[in-house]
Amino acid sequence: MKIKIDNKEIDVRANQTILNVASEAGIHIPALCHKEGIEPYSSCMVCVVKDKKTNNFIPSCTAMIQDGMDIDASGEEVVYLRKKAVELLLIEHRAECEAPCRIVCPAGYNIPLMNRLLQAGKTEEAIELAVKEISTPRIVCSDCPGYCENACRRKKIDEPVSIRNIMLFVYSNIRRENESDPDNSQDASMQEENLTKKVTNHVRKRFSSRIGKLEQVEQKEWLKECLEDSTRIREITGFTVAGNEASNCMHCDCRAANDCRLRDVAVELNVKDPSGKLVNAPILKKISRSADLIFENAKCIKCGLCVRACEDNKDQPSLCFINRGFISIISEPLTEEFENIQKKKADIYIDVCPTGALTRFS
């Protein structure tokens, strides 16, 4: 069988999808709802290509090749429609790739990660992170009014986490450990400036989805991930104290920030995060501690990979879709709580989920 993709003649076996044929021929077609080994479904429409003979746009993950087909897989119209698909997915993706504190930090420090490490008592890793990020002699925090704490989502509920003091404390511990280092001030300040710029640019320039307007009740959902206590420790005197204060962090960053196919595709297609997000349901976080799974509904793009990945049977129910249309969402069958998920299945869900909707809780 002979077909043409992007004007390239290809000899192919019958009974293959256009997507398969293209990838074998080295033509890249992005796709979100498709994964090798799982039955194709055609939901995201990011893999769309154009059949030049019928002028129809078709999903390449499901469409089978036919003899003599002439496919446009990267033309202007095709790329436009793909961009549009990603844009529409992002409109209902009420989620942040990066936490507000990190976005506003002039140095782009990975504050949420620092908090996680401190909370888990991983002191060494925390210092390691500080060393990696704050390789300048002076921490930016000392001169910063604390944009991070102003942006901290916790502030909208009660009090912000004492991010600045935590960072300064961790930094002071690097200083002590690396005291012998020479302090070449002239060079260092130059270096610092450059580095600051670089770090900042790196975080801010990378595509990040925004969450849009949040209702008060929705903000409280984040409290599920932290201590609800509203007293804050302002003076950080040791790693235990730092860890305790870090436990107030609501973890607004996405657990899949660096493992998100939606983000990757947005970057690849150069899509801007659309302004004005659409609300299909209030944001809810469902946590199963036994399966170490967290489901965040607003991040789900309804690709159905998790639903298709496991066979649904009576003894071990798998996730299913509930409701219809714009408000359809995945759910644990017969309940919406995600409490009885098996660990083995949870791992599969986390693996196939293209976004941060289903991630490891810990």
Next chain:
Amino acid sequence: MNKEERNIIKSDCNCSKTEINEIKSVVDEVISITGGEKEKVILILQEVQKRLNYVPSDALKYICEVSEITPGQISGVSTFYSQFRHLPVGRHTIKICTGTACHVKGSQLITESFQRELGIDDTHNMSEDSLFSIEEVACLGCCTLAPVIQIDGKTYGHVKPNMTGEIIKDFLSTHQGDKAVNEENNDQDTDAEVRIGLGSCCVAGGSRDILSNLIDTKESYNLKIRLKPVGCVGVCNQTPLLEIVTKDNINHRYTNVKKEQVEEILLKHIKPASFNKRLLHRLNDLADTFVSDEKSLSPVNLSKDVREKYLNNFLNLQLHLATMNSGIISPESFEEYRMLGGFNALEKTVAGIAPVEVINIVNNSGLRGRGGAGFPTGKKWKIFSEADGNPKYVVCNGDEGDPGAFMDRMLLESFPYRIIEGMLIAGFATGAQEGIFYIRAEYPLAVLRIRTALENCYKNRMLGQDSKYADFRFNITVFEGAGAFVCGEETALIASIEGKRGYPHFRPPYPVEKGYNGKPTLVNNVETLSLIPWILNNGSDSFSSIGTEKSKGTKVFALAGKVSKGGLIEVPMGTTIREIVENIGNGVGDGRSFKSVQIGGPSGGCIPASLSDTPVDFEQLTKLGAMMGSGGMVVLDDSDCMVDIAKYFLSFTHKQSCGKCTFCRVGTKQMLNILTLLSEGKASMADIDELERLSHDVKNGSLCGLGKTAPNPVLTGLQYFREEYEAHTRKICPAKKCRELIGYVITDNCTGCTKCYQECPVGAIEFKPYEKHKIDNAKCTKCDNCRIVCPENAVEIVNINEDKN
């Protein structure tokens, strides 16, 4: 109304032990009847809901325990189809039709009025006495009686917002004692045959009352007449329709019959048998002339020409193939269908035409699928007949979900045997063994009629294993849809029969090759199948001689909206829109001008009056950006706003989208948002451009027909009525329809009769007898009551922002 309806499955139900036991015994009972296979899930849920009035979470759990159905499947299915409720509702459900015709005639105001009357709001859908709940339904298919509501089985037509209290009272006083109507066995020797329409529209128009009066009159005068309930006559706006055929074979037709007139009409044509009865009649008659002025106005005293003038206009331009014998034939009678030539086509075919030849005949006739897209039927049959697989299925698609369309319902209700015959011929020609009728649950009468007809066909050995045809065995079953518009799409329809969520999938593979259970499945529309017997009887040439070059035969339309005389009509392809609207429909109402006609429902478009000389055929309509669709034709006048219409359709498709693909799920929502902003005067010209771009994207990027055609109402609106869209950016609604942009004022014509004050539900009008009244626009909810009751037409609607520009 922009609320999202959400189904709720509660993890733990607060049912008490006894209730749980009751639930379990109900489920056990249902499953013992239906069986517990996976694909029975929709049927099981329907039966459980029939018995419990809703489907409690405990029932769902228990169904999974005792059947093959899995928790994932039942959660998915029971929340996908809008028929299933997971919370208890009031004893009676008030179904308010929000179809196109009802929408343009103000169904939203009706909903609000019922909500006020019953103290129901979006959060609490049950009246205080637990008697009533409100449900907005897509279309009840009684478009000519718009706006329509249905309480349990009882339909009320032409409802006005200020009538809701009375309707509830009427319902409560009558619903217990619906007079049992015996359909009797009539003796042969009668003076006349009296036909009364019992299609859904006629029933809604009160034909059951007429029938019961007919019976009374017959008994009290001992008349020798044969009472015969018939299917739809098509003259739905003139219901109830009574026809008397006297012994000498003369037809006398009466439209809009009132129950008080029954006796008089009957006795005019039929003489009572005995002298005493005759005398009684004479005396009564004499007394009446003295006490009643109305006597002279009664239709009995009008001459036949005058009485039937309109009817003839309505019927003469039509050509009845699919609706042959409408108004004559008794829908459920097998014998009568036979007597009028029914099943001749089937007998002839089975006896002496080779299957290949049958396909050729259908092919040569030029018949194209009447479901919307217009794929050549013969070609489809040919591919299907050549496909490998056993058994092969023929599915009749009766999931007519288009708001504003009721052709399929009427055909199923009135001519069940014809459609069965069509399906049998299809089965014979293509080598299929199994047939399935897929009928939407909102059409209970259609389901009933088809079931009865099928029973009779089995009895008469047309169907089944011991069929009288030696080489042709065919079985037909009925599947009731559960309320999902997307299931009209053939791949979604098949998913639904398989007991899955009604998700369409990408074609190819087409169902004719790989459909139900992976076997070849031929999905044909109701009207398509009902044309088959005619073609076989009369030959392909006679069919192809009707119509235009590429669209052959006739097309059934549901003519409704602002047209004076709506109804179910069948016209040859190529008839112009103007002929339909002006001649058959008798134009729009007095003082209004014909603005546009909406063809094809949510997938179609609005064709402006200026293009109404366009002949109706597949290509012509598509060229204009509309679509034949299944044949809904809603006429709009100058009081209809095109932005409002587009918004109405988008909110429909958005609500009915299955949610599988991105463009349809999110794109239609985004389009709806822009349209809503427009209707509120909050959108800019840039938003219109964005709307147009988005429309093209949704059209290109959607997976199935629903999404691909959803933008059509917007695109045609922008193409033909752009200035109207642009006016909305200046906060003006030229048709004075968009509620955020209009206000009510009382003009100097006001005589101070205080009627408006009495009808205003929110106290926006002050009580000022004999003085000019005034409406407080801050309080006014724009319910339209004052305008309806004002005897002086002193209440006017104005654009509140007009002066500012």
